[in-house]
Amino acid sequence: MAKTAPVRPLSGFPELLPELRFVEQQVVDTLRATFELHGFAGIETRAVEPLDQLLRKGDTSKEVYLLRRLHEESADGHAGLGLHFDLTVPFARYVLENAGKLEFPFRRYQIQKAWRGERPQEGRFREFTQADIDVVGRDTLPFHHDVEVTRVMVDALTRLDFLPGFRLQVNNRKLIQGFYAGLGIDDVDEVMRLVDKLDKLPAEKVRAGLLDEVGLDDKTADQVLELATIRASDESFVDDVRRLGVEHDLLDEGLAELAELVSSCADLVSDRVRVIADLSIARGLDYYTGTVFETRLDGYESLGSICSGGRYDALASDGRTTYPGVGISLGVSRVVVPLLARTGLTASRSVPSAVLVAVVDEESRTTSNAVASALRARGIPCEVAAAAQKFGKQIRTAERRGIPYVWFPGVDDDGATSHQVKDIRSGHQVAADPATWQPPQEDLRPQIITPANEEQNQ
Amino acid sequence: MAKTAPVRPLSGFPELLPELRFVEQQVVDTLRATFELHGFAGIETRAVEPLDQLLRKGDTSKEVYLLRRLHEESADGHAGLGLHFDLTVPFARYVLENAGKLEFPFRRYQIQKAWRGERPQEGRFREFTQADIDVVGRDTLPFHHDVEVTRVMVDALTRLDFLPGFRLQVNNRKLIQGFYAGLGIDDVDEVMRLVDKLDKLPAEKVRAGLLDEVGLDDKTADQVLELATIRASDESFVDDVRRLGVEHDLLDEGLAELAELVSSCADLVSDRVRVIADLSIARGLDYYTGTVFETRLDGYESLGSICSGGRYDALASDGRTTYPGVGISLGVSRVVVPLLARTGLTASRSVPSAVLVAVVDEESRTTSNAVASALRARGIPCEVAAAAQKFGKQIRTAERRGIPYVWFPGVDDDGATSHQVKDIRSGHQVAADPATWQPPQEDLRPQIITPANEEQNQ
Known part of the structure; x- marks a missing residue:
């Protein structure tokens, strides 16, 4: 091959030296081994999806990478294809495409690259590896699978013993929606969107938004904000919510589910692992319908949530059948690349040879x-x-x-x-x-x- | 998530059901374990390369997928990026970029997806997995590494015990070039290009090309074609070439290297494995400078070569230092997908659960x-x-x-x-x-x- 042009790294496309790649590979191997111990089958989906599938989430549409062939006439993208930006959209399509050949409930893990054209920063890349687990049912999916995926991911993170401690923050959309409905709020989604900003904006600003943008009265806005302050590492949050005096069937359902989730994970708690009911967590994505998860790594709070997910009661539907699911996605690159950079973690040798x-x-x-x-x-x-x-x-x-x-x-x-x-x-x-x-x-x-x-x- | 559009497979982008993905994963695991036993370190490179890197091989330029962001003004591709179409171009760039931090000779394996916008057919996909091994030196790389990569890949293929038998066909560019030079041929590359067509065209047509297009005389054309008929599973090919009476230093060098390669692999030959000196093999790519390999799977000849490579004495150069290398690339998808389709090979269960x-x-x-x-x-x-x-x-x-x-x-x-x-x-x-x-x-x-x-x- 002839002399090559000067080479430089591309921002947002991390690459690792062999000894650091070994660490990343160990992470992937540990995740895979854990998921398989829990009966999750590994699949891979193609890197590309039709644009109409990718653009259904409005928020991320501007981050999609379109494909085009070099000598193609049209600049509209090759047959309307783009690179997937997560593993959930491709998985939903895979389930619909293969529904007749899969056994439900279908447990799958998927560890693959995804691409987003966003501005690179610590833990945020344009090419990154995700590790997803999901359980999908046909028509129905019992709540105990919410507990299952939580326990599997905590098991996996716990086995990564070089990670710092972490806290899984759990909430339930039914709880929030029922609470808001019990308060007589109509625009539940807009309130949720504002409350979700509490980790970035001061409470006063969020309160102003609830009054001015949504038109809540003072008392209702206070109760909304009060709910979002509730945190507990056990089921005591139920009493805290009850004390706010709001009543609604959906609230009862959400409280019961969240209480079951927290109590079912009590035995996993350790020095390194905490599971916390955090009623401020809502997740930006509008397809969650029950349990929602986020995960923070101690000392790495600036990375945001490294592992997120939840229950979606209509992941996919072909018009006759719906496929409800619950899943969590771990940002492998988001954790590993900053961890390597900050701690100097490496392998004892740069080659496999003993x-x-x-x-x-x-x-x-x-x-x-x-x-x-x-x-x-x-x-x-x-x-x-x-x-x-x-x-x-x-x-x-x-x-x-x-x-x-x-x-x-x-x-x-x-x-x-x-x-x-x-x-x-x-x-x-x-x-x-x-x-x-x-x-x-x-x-x-x-x-x-x-x-x-x-x-x-x- | 809302109701999805009707879904259909995309031609050229194979996806597997869980039990078939298990087979593919086993193949990848076996390859990886073998490569690591031989001291090869695993790396991954990003999926994208700058277009100027990708377009240096003229032949494949029309197959490159360019990337573009959805709301980008220019249709020229995002910052001039495209998806890699093999793992050799990215590896050459990786070596140059990290030369100061790598230990040479550097043994690496790389098992990743690549993309080519070619017309899909059996064993040829638009998205496919390749498994590459290479040994790269700084300034020099002894010939025994040619033997090494051959033995490693034969070891790996042998461990895939559900594969049919296969034959590794080896040749040496120095042998061909020296023979042609000894015959007084000037346009060695053009002759090689024509001879490389012998597996698709009748010998008479190739002979006509040698006479009409290159202007060889009858006797020279006959000797060129005679050389390409020589095949042997041992060093007897040396005498067959000598009998043609051509003399050149480069020919001697090529004969000695090829004889050493064949004799050094004699102990690997079995019912399932043959290593054959085949003097018709030239490989289309112009960067090979010595040993060249191709591999045919018994009963799957229509797939072409499933595993190819060779010696390149200038994989990469930064102007002062060159990095000679030798490597082989196995087309994982090219082998696995047709094998699954034709044989009904599958896993004993669709889940990991025992x-x-x-x-x-x-x-x-x-x-x-x-x-x-x-x-x-x-x-x-x-x-x-x-x-x-x-x-x-x-x-x-x-x-x-x-x-x-x-x-x-x-x-x-x-x-x-x-x-x-x-x-x-x-x-x-x-x-x-x-x-x-x-x-x-x-x-x-x-x-x-x-x-x-x-x-x-x-």
């Missing part, structure tokens, strides 16, 4: 290759030195890559083989047989390390 | 959840029945999903628990403890099955 097999001279490279084959046959990743340099140089090559062991293949004067393997961290060297030698389990794969425990190890 | 935990009644759902948690804590994937239907119905739910075991949580009259687990394939039911029961290893994950051995199992 062993560098040294080469005595080019004539005996096949001997070194045979050692490597014997190790690989027993699942030990290794590489053979690229050049038959002095052993000191070959050891330094291993050191620079973080490979813990160097293998020296040798032949005694009497023709017998005399292999040696050296742990280059300790300098400890022993005789070894490629057919039986085994490194400690923790040396088989790279380990995730923080700069702090890297120092410890040195 | 166990469906039955629910006696909604009041005791927490008991069933506790059983599931105990099983998952020991790595056994399971799901809890969605509804407390009659046990017969719950068993049929498991059957439809292919889940092998149903767990019945129970409480005796005296209050002691009395769990039972049933293998619903045999009907065999035993008492079991969720803290200790273990299914056979082969039931833990779905198995890949062909319709033939599915019948056997029934």
